[in-house]
Amino acid sequence: MQVYKVGGAVRDRLLGLPVTDVDRVVVGASTEEMLAKGFRPVGADFPVFLDPKTGEEYALARTERKSGRGYGGFTFYASPEVTLEEDLIRRDLTINAMAEDDQLNLTDPYHGQRDLEARILRHVSPAFAEDPLRVLRVARFAARYAGLGFTVADETMDLMRQLSESGELQALTAERSWKEISRALMEDRPQVFIQVLRDCGALKELMPEVDALFGVPQPETHHPEIDTGLHTLSVLEQSSLHKQPLTVRWACLLHDLGKGLTPEEEWPRHIAHEHTGLKLIKAVNERFKAPKDCQELALLVGQYHTHGHRALELKASTLLELLQSFDVYRRPQRFEEFIAACEMDARGRKGLEQRSYPQADYLRGAAKAAREVAVQPLLEQGLKGPELGEALKRERLKALKAYKEAATA
Structure with missing residues (x-):
């Protein structure tokens, strides 16, 4: 029975990168032997065991054979006769098909180290x-x-x-x-x-909806890169450079899907693409069963990102509607992520990556002004239900008008 580290742990050590996950393969052992040593079995598809002391995973060396469609369409065979080389050959990339023992002796039958260097x-x-x-x-x-x-x-x-x-x-x-x-x-x-x-x-x-964006032009005045697909890649790049969370990155990928539906005769303009894209964003969300927070932000960014860009021009009433749509009173973080996605969109344009985005602070200030409207005085007037809601809306609109006037003076 021999134990080897395999895959990413070996690859990243050789690259000089931090090793986070360690996969181990056991050669020359049977399920019965592992159980006799106190290892606990996990995983229904193939024999994987947990060390009773450390909780680390150990997988028996195995081979696999295609038996159906898709990722799960494989039959696995594990036995003491399966060699390390037979286990490694079923892996995806040569750089992931290396193994090493406790003395760091490398087993590299498929030249993964050579490909690492190249x-x-x-x-x-x-x-x-x-x-x-x-x-x-x-x-x-x-x-x-x-x-x-x-x-x-x-x-x-x-x-x-x-x-x-x-x-x-x-x-x-x-x-x-x-x-x-x-x-x-x-x-x-x-x-x-x-x-x-x-x-x-x-x-x-x-994602045919994303693929359809490549080759679709946009007005050069706002988009020096012109191509909508290239713009999407640039926005995604900015989201990474600015360390945005997954919700924002997903929204950045899908924000312009509506432009793929614009008839060619209307190019390079994309009137109402924010609304036409919503059904496409919804379809992609559902296809991959994206988490709820990713789905919601992608739809909101798709619908309102141009509002974000025109924030300083919006009427106070439109600004209030925007804040209400995001439920900024109970979910301030979602509005913050919307602002981030808008900024990534603005920066994801050729030659404009470093430009300032004053809309961000303006929108934050507007949200703060609306949130600071006190409810208590309205309650003390005896207002409740729909009447309270309407009164609160009026007070928030008044606060936003004052904020807009002061901010844009």
């Missing part, structure tokens, strides 16, 4: 094409390591294209897809994830 993401074997989830995983690794100069090998891209064209991506569950998408959006260069998916044809299969 900064190449390359598949281990043709079996790569049996698992559609690997398209998303490779794009995610490309986003994570783009800053180190990593690119996807041409032959791996070819296999990713084959998978994208095969219809296998449609067999992925919403949960598995969202797990990869959400992790990729939180990488250092999330825009690379979207670009790689587009390059291999996966984006039009998974």
Whole structure:
């Protein structure tokens, strides 16, 4: 019985990066032996055990065979006869198919260290094409390591294209897809994830609404980059540079979907794209079963981001409606995330990445003015129910008018 660290722990140590997750493979052991040593079994698909003292995971070396469609369409075989090399060959990329023992002796049958040094993401074997989830995983690794100069090998891209064209991506569950998408959006260069998916044809299969934005022009006055797809990538890039949370990054990705529906004869203008895009944002949200906070913010940003840009021009009554839509009195954080998404949108334009965004502080000030309207005096007047609501609305409108007048004087 031999134990090896495998996958990301080995890869990141060799890259000189912090090692967070450690996967271990046990060679030469059976389920019965692991149980006899006190290990606790977990996982229904293949034999994984928890160390009774440390809680760390140990997986028996195994092979796999394609038996159906999608990520779950595999039959696994684990036994003491399965070698380390047989276990490693079923992995996705060569840089993830290395192992080391406790003395840091490296086992690298598929030249992962060579590809690490060459900064190449390359598949281990043709079996790569049996698992559609690997398209998303490779794009995610490309986003994570783009800053180190990593690119996807041409032959791996070819296999990713084959998978994208095969219809296998449609067999992925919403949960598995969202797990990869959400992790990729939180990488250092999330825009690379979207670009790689587009390059291999996966984006039009998974998010045709986003793919449709590429090649759609916008007015050069506001968008020097012109192309809506490129603008979306830039907004996503800004969201990462400014360390935005997942909710904001998801909203940044989907905020302009309505522009993909504009008839060509109306280009480069996109009248009412904020409203036409809502059904598309809703469809993408539901397709991947995005968390509720991500869904809500994406829809609100899609509908109101141009309000954010025109904040200083808005009438007090429109400003009040905007604040009411976000329920800023009970959910101030959501409005703060909306402001962040608007700022990323403004900065995600060629040559305008460093420009100031005074709308942000103006909107924060407006929210503060509305929130500071006291309810107690109205209650003391005996108001309640709808009457109280209307009176509160009038007082908030009065406060916003005063705020606007002072702020724009």
